[in-house]
Amino acid sequence: MEDEVLAEVANQLYAKPLDDFVGARTTAAKEAAASDKELAAAVRALPKPSVAAWAVNMLAVHQPDVLAQLTELGGRMRAAQASLDAASLRDLGRERRTSLSAAVETARSVAQENGRAISDAMAGDVEETLRALTADEGAAAAVRSGRLLKTLLADGVNAVDLDGTVAVPSVLPPAAAAPASVPAASAGSQARTTAAAPQQRKPAKPRLEAVRQTPRPASPPALERARAALTEAQAAEAGTARAARELQDQANDIRTEIAELLQETADLRARLRTAEEQLERSKKRLAATVAEAKQAVRAADKAGRTAVLAQERVLRLGNTRD
Structure with a gap:
């Protein structure tokens, strides 16, 4: 797998509306899996952006x-x-x-x-x-x-x-x-x-x-150094707050992805239950049909024997009349 190929797929995914990202990523991974398993795994691993x-x-x-x-x-x-x-x-x-x-x-x-x-x-x-x-x-x-x-x-x-x-x-x-x-x-x-x-x-x-x-003085006074320290502390606080917001956004995105996967799993389980029920009904119909077929065979055999006996009686009666 070449990184350029993965980048082309990623370009298409990250250009989509945010709410479409997870579904589009799943579809792209399935399409890639047909020819390149490694590419498919790399596509599935592409993170959703904040x-x-x-x-x-x-x-x-x-x-x-x-x-x-x-x-x-x-x-x-x-x-x-x-x-x-x-x-x-x-x-x-x-x-x-x-x-x-x-x-x-x-x-x-x-x-x-x-x-x-x-x-x-x-x-x-x-x-x-x-x-x-x-x-x-x-x-x-x-x-x-x-x-x-x-x-x-x-x-x-x-x-x-x-x-x-x-x-x-x-x-x-x-x-x-x-x-x-x-x-x-x-x-x-x-x-x-x-x-x-x-x-x-x-x-x-x-x-x-x-x-x-x-220009910055060669030897800044104490007040300027204190202001610089305050600015640095405020920047650090802002950076931490931004990181916390990003992590919150990522957590929300993961929750959404989990909810989508749970719904997909529930749908698949419902389809499986329906298929199993249809399978059981088909098995029962097959058993009933086989039993009816056996009864029909026995009835046909009985009717055949009856016909043979009737034919023999007709022959006997015909011979007696002669």
Whole structure:
């Protein structure tokens, strides 16, 4: 089984309305089993996405230009960060806030059109995922695949953790290239970029620091450190809350899947009982028919003997008259 084949099947499944996922997965696995048992098992193992992740997938399927624009914006932000262009970073930060707000509203609309309303909490998860797309090339590839399983979170410094976040991770769209140049960068900034580029770029772990309105002081005062610690704690709390919501969504999805399987099992058992009852009735009819056939054979034998005796009597009476 090739991952590309599994990815093609997964693309079709994750593009469907969320409530149709389990049934479509079962059908796809049955179809694959006819020619490739390994592929069928892999299809059955494809997880159902969380509601928020599904909403992002709907963007990838129905509004890919929205994700393309955010990906391009993320590339410009990383280039500006690499060149230490604070002015561009401030402008790009404002542009990102506007773009994310519009993208979330588009995700709400697309999800509604495909059978699911998105709550404010889920919309927040969608926004965090799209923010991660702008911060990390790997996250961008995962989101643009349309096979997201759960939402993403970027801390603004480290690479986004993509473990278990996308189906068939071995087959992802190529990462978008950063712009060749950054508008409004000074000659000094460009010179620093040229000198620092080998140290700033790490293809294996793309990084994007949070946009700052002012440069960070060399020795931040105690209040600033306390605020930074508070921000970090609040981010950790938000991340934990999002993880809890995702797990709750997954639990609800599993409950729904179990209910569907229980109903299917009950239907199969009812069909089995009906078939067994029909089998018993057929056996009884067969036994009655066999008994009637035996009686008919005995009656035919008796009638045959009677006919022979009658014929013999006729012959005797005929001979006596002569």
